[in-house]
Amino acid sequence: MMEIRGLFQMTESNNEKGLLTKKDLNNMAWRSFFLQSSFSFERMQAGGWEYILMPALRKIYKNNPEKLKSALKDHLEFFNINPFVVTPVAGVIAAMEEKGEDREAIRGVKYALMGPFAGIGDALIWLTIFPICQGLGASLAIQGNIAGPILSLVLFNVLHFVLQFGGIGYGYRKGLSALSKLRTGTKQLSKLASIVGLTVLGALIASYVSMSTPLVINAGKVSIKLQEDVLDKIMPNMIPLAFTFLVYWLLKKGLKPSYIFGIIIVFGIVTKYFGIF
Amino acid sequence: MMLLKVLLISIYSGICGLDSDNGNLQIYRPLATGAIIGLILGDVQKGLIVGGTLELVFLGVMAIGGAQPPNSVIGGILGTSFAILTNVDAKVAIGIAVPFSIAVQAISNLIYTANAGFIHKADKYAEKGDTKGIELMNLAGMIPMFTFFFLIAFLPLYFGASTAKAVIDSIPAVILDGLQVAGGMMPAVGFAILLKIMLKKDLVYFMFLGFVLVTYFKLSIIGVAIIAVIIAAYTYYNGRSDDDGDKGVISNDGI
Numbered sequence: 167m168m169e170i171r172g173l174f175q176m177t178e179s180n181n182e183k184g185l186l187t188k189k190d191l192n193n194m195a196w197r198s199f200f201l202q203s204s205f206s207f208e209r210m211q212a213g214g215w216e217y218i219l220m221p222a223l224r225k226i227y228k229n230n231p232e233k234l235k236s237a238l239k240d241h242l243e244f245f246n247i248n249p250f251v252v253t254p255v256a257g258v259i260a261a262m263e264e265k266g267e268d269r270e271a272i273r274g275v276k277y278a279l280m281g282p283f284a285g286i287g288d289a290l291i292w293l294t295i296f297p298i299c300q301g302l303g304a305s306l307a308i309q310g311n312i313a314g315p316i317l318s319l320v321l322f323n324v325l326h327f328v329l330q331f332g333g334i335g336y337g338y339r340k341g342l343s344a345l346s347k348l349r350t351g352t353k354q355l356s357k358l359a360s361i362v363g364l365t366v367l368g369a370l371i372a373s374y375v376s377m378s379t380p381l382v383i384n385a386g387k388v389s390i391k392l393q394e395d396v397l398d399k400i401m402p403n404m405i406p407l408a409f410t411f412l413v414y415w416l417l418k419k420g421l422k423p424s425y426i427f428g429i430i431i432v433f434g435i436v437t438k439y440f441g442i443f
Numbered sequence: 444m445m446l447l448k449v450l451l452i453s454i455y456s457g458i459c460g461l462d463s464d465n466g467n468l469q470i471y472r473p474l475a476t477g478a479i480i481g482l483i484l485g486d487v488q489k490g491l492i493v494g495g496t497l498e499l500v501f502l503g504v505m506a507i508g509g510a511q512p513p514n515s516v517i518g519g520i521l522g523t524s525f526a527i528l529t530n531v532d533a534k535v536a537i538g539i540a541v542p543f544s545i546a547v548q549a550i551s552n553l554i555y556t557a558n559a560g561f562i563h564k565a566d567k568y569a570e571k572g573d574t575k576g577i578e579l580m581n582l583a584g585m586i587p588m589f590t591f592f593f594l595i596a597f598l599p600l601y602f603g604a605s606t607a608k609a610v611i612d613s614i615p616a617v618i619l620d621g622l623q624v625a626g627g628m629m630p631a632v633g634f635a636i637l638l639k640i641m642l643k644k645d646l647v648y649f650m651f652l653g654f655v656l657v658t659y660f661k662l663s664i665i666g667v668a669i670i671a672v673i674i675a676a677y678t679y680y681n682g683r684s685d686d687d688g689d690k691g692v693i694s695n696d697g698i
Contacts, residue, residue: 200585202465208562300469300472365649365653366653369656370502374630410635413634435618
């Protein structure tokens with residue numbers, strides 16, 4: 167954070183009348199859909215990141231092939247961010263390139279922003295907005311309603327396009343000051359999104375983890391159905407809730423989802439065979 | 444006729460493979476693939492049901508921070524295809540989908556390793572200042588991905604579609620019933636992964652609120668979501684003055 171503040175001074179002035187036109191910026195936003203085209207474990211999104219910046223680099227270093235080369239080399243270094251928040255960062259970096267900032271400063275800002283922005287993007291998109299859209303869509307689709315996939319695709323992508331196309335110009339014009347503002351804003355937003363996300367998640371657990379036991383307890387002449395007569399009287403969906411927390415505990419213990427999938431298949435077959443579920 | 448359908452599904456699978464890394468329009472998710480595959484195979488209704496069911500299983504399973512989870516793309520495509528072709532229950536389809544999704548995860552890790560070749564070639568273009576060459580290398584990375592996802596759908600469907608029914612029929616009922624039970628449990632994995640990442644102590648009761656609204660009040664997911672948004676809005680307007688003390692936002696309050 168100290169590092170960002172220091173660099174912040176340099177790029178404080180707004181960049182309202184920059185070299186890059188609306189068309190250039192939109193071009194970059196379209197290119198952000200190809201951020202992970204050449205994804206590799208070695209350099210992750212480096213190729214796609216440079217692909218996004220290319221229209222800006224070409225224009226800025228039109229008459230300076232040597233500077234272009236060093237910029238090209240720099241931006242092919244390791245890069246990884248959440249794809250949904252790459253454009254504001256690309257906008258800021260393009261503005262810094264245009265102002266002729268020191269290469270070390272550009273690299274510093276790039277790496278200083280990468281981590282926190284990846285975190286914000288993951289929390290906001292993957293963990294809240296995404297499960298809400300998909301959960302709503304799936305709940306309709308399971309009833310055979312075609313509105314399910316349509317609703318989820320429209321909801322998600324409206325937001326997706328606003329982020330990609332809005333973000334690039336915002337980052338470019340406002341520079342680093344934009345990003346620090348964005349960070350405080352997203353903290354509040356991510357709490358609100360968590361509230362909605364967790365509530366929906368609770369509803370999903372109750373609706374779609376389906377487990378009930380056919381066990382019957384014979385006590386003398388009376389037979390008691392464990393599910394209907396006992397568990398449902400206390401709290402319906404008790405088993406699904408407990409089971410979800412069991413899986414949660416296994417994950418916390420460090421068990422990989424692939425193994426848990428395998429365990430559940432065996433568990434399902436065995437418990438069915440013995441008439442427990 | 445069947446070959447044409449298999450080809451269509453395979454091309455769509457290739458596109459989905461690309462969308463899961465690029466684009467991110469979410470057409471690769473089981474929810475969307477269910478509908479599309481249902482359309483291709485002539486049973487949209489069943490496609491929607493299987494797709495929706497698989498979507499919940501893979502809900503929490505997404506690539507975060509570069510880690511590769513079991514692959515939801517191929518799980519959705521093969522799971523839905525075989526469910527329609529063999530006429531099994533959506534929950535049994537999960538049992539079919541999961542092994543494929545785990546195998547594909549392992550192979551795509553190899554591709555992501557080999558893909559470094561493209562970036563090494565891009566390094567060479569950078570030294571020459573060849574911007575077009577670099578762009579080409581980035582886009583070329585899509586070729587192996589498309590090919591892989593095309594094949595991973597094509598091979599099992601082309602060779603398996605006619606025999607799948609016989610295979611499923613030969614599986615003893617006790618196993619199929621067990622798979623059905625396992626399928627009912629499976630969504631817990633996706634939800635638990637989300638819980639693991641999202642759950643904060645001070646917000647945990649919201650999860651129970653959602654649970655209770657469905658369990659006792661039989662609300663739909665959309666109904667619960669609307670209530671949740673109202674609560675979030677209330678929290679925003681009430682919590683704003685303590686949390687966010689800058690930029691004169693407070694002065695607008697209380698009007």
